[in-house]
Amino acid sequence: MITVTPEAAKQIRESARQNRMEGMPLRVAAQRNADGSIHYGMGFDDVGREDDQRFNSEGIELVVAPPSLPLLEGTTIDYVELEPGSFEFIFINPNDPNCQPPAEADE
DSSP states (O other), X not given: OEEEOHHXXXXXXXXXXXXXXXXXXXXXXXXXXXXXXXXXXXXXXXXXXXXXXXXXXXTEEEEEOGGGHHHHTTEEEEEEEEETTEEEXXXXXXXXXXXXXXXXXXX
């Protein structure tokens, strides 16, 4: 369903530690914009809902509400350096027309 890379998992754990939220699941949400792209949100969540779907990737517990599930199917959350010294979480999502996976290196 949703994959967290080792780099993203490390940063999620560090963020939880810094904010004293260890042990809380990470809620991931998605909403389709008018142009067809997808807006993402994530944050630690101590209020689980009965209809949430729960996943585990790289030791990170993820919770997703039913409306976000189809938009997040097959998504990978990564933590990358976009510019020197500037790291961000990115969503690599086959359901998002504005999201292209990284190009594969020529062999």
